[in-house]
Amino acid sequence: NTIEPKYVLWINSATLFDLGLELDLSNSGLRAIDGNNDVVLEFRCWRSELIGNGASFVGQDSNIAKLEGCDLLMRKDYLKELQEIVGELFFISKKKKLSYF
Secondary structure (H helix, E strand, C coil): CCCCCCCCCCCCHHHHHHCCCEECCCCCCCEEECCCCCEEEEEEEEEEEEECCCCCECCECCCEEEEEEEEEEECHHHHHHHHHHHCCCCCCCCCCCCCCC
């Protein structure tokens, strides 16, 4: 029962510097901005389809998310620039199927 993500996806600080980006310090989440203060990179995390009634019982958690995840969004023009720096990018996506007793 935490609002903090288990995992954080982010770019190496040296690569962030090479792209000319800096951290957005406006308390709007984990984001990076360009010289025009436009958001270029944003980390998002979500939980949905909560199970439970909001109360916690002994030996049992409530508000367990059926679905949760995170992603890192980057503006398309900077994604192309990133590929020039690090080479060809590849993406991995995994889906876990839950089994119930």
